[in-house]
Amino acid sequence: xxxxxxxxxxxxxxxxxxxxxxxxxxxxxxxxxxxxxxxxxxxxxxxxxxxxxxxxxxxxxxxxxxxxxxxxxxxxxxxxxxxxxxxxxxxxxxxxxxxxxxxxxxxxxxxxxx
Amino acid sequence: xxxxxxxxxxxxxxxxxxxxxxxxxxxxxxxxxxxxxxxxxxxxxxxxxxxxxxxxxxxxxxxxxxxxxxxxxxxxxxxxxxxxxxxxxxxxxxxxxxxxxxxxxxxxxxxx
Numbered sequence: 001x002x003x004x005x006x007x008x009x010x011x012x013x014x015x016x017x018x019x020x021x022x023x024x025x026x027x028x029x030x031x032x033x034x035x036x037x038x039x040x041x042x043x044x045x046x047x048x049x050x051x052x053x054x055x056x057x058x059x060x061x062x063x064x065x066x067x068x069x070x071x072x073x074x075x076x077x078x079x080x081x082x083x084x085x086x087x088x089x090x091x092x093x094x095x096x097x098x099x100x101x102x103x104x105x106x107x108x109x110x111x112x113x114x
Numbered sequence: 115x116x117x118x119x120x121x122x123x124x125x126x127x128x129x130x131x132x133x134x135x136x137x138x139x140x141x142x143x144x145x146x147x148x149x150x151x152x153x154x155x156x157x158x159x160x161x162x163x164x165x166x167x168x169x170x171x172x173x174x175x176x177x178x179x180x181x182x183x184x185x186x187x188x189x190x191x192x193x194x195x196x197x198x199x200x201x202x203x204x205x206x207x208x209x210x211x212x213x214x215x216x217x218x219x220x221x222x223x224x225x226x
Contacts, residue, residue, distance in 0.1 A: 035216075039219075090156050105158070108156055
């Protein structure tokens with residue numbers, strides 16, 4: 001069964017900590033994305049990548065960075081976590097040439113920053 | 115950035131009822147999509163629309179690409195308990211590359 005796997009379902013961190021959210025896909029997809037989901041705001045794009053070592057800022061990149069060293073893995077990094085980064089984080093992937101609409105999502109990581 | 119407004123924000127309906135929700139924008143989109151997020155899961159694509167006026171069905175779900183290209187509609191007929199979840203519209207802006215913009219979501223709850 002093909003899937004996008006996010007390493008943690010729930011995560012609790014303290015303000016100022018460096019946080020790593022990991023995402024792995026087994027579908028050999030070129031495109032990978034990180035979104036955050038907040039009630040009443042829907043999904044907002046943080047960063048995306050169309051190839052290994054490549055990254056592009058989305059709509060809300062401030063306070064985040066990403067790493068894509070291997071095709072199947074896309075990591076989201078919170079350099080110094082803050083309480084306003086408490087949210088549900090969703091990773092997604094899609095195959096090359098399909099545009100962004102054929103997104104396959106992971107189950108999400110609920111991050112709480114205290 | 116651009117945001118899509120979904121209405122209603124939440125719905126509490128009886129099993130067997132039909133459901134309607136919509137998504138509106140001030141900008142023109144060339145693709146409209148509807149996703150569903152089950153509790154505890156990521157969103158899954160339900161329907162994709164590529165032409166103004168297009169009407170597409172997927173089982174009990176029917177979606178329409180608005181004629182003005184600034185809106186889209188989703189209908190669910192004869193709702194059942196497993197329809198519970200959050201429904202998101204998403205669109206790709208004309209001239210916006212391939213970037214998806216998501217709506218604010220409609221939470222659906224079904225009463226037995």
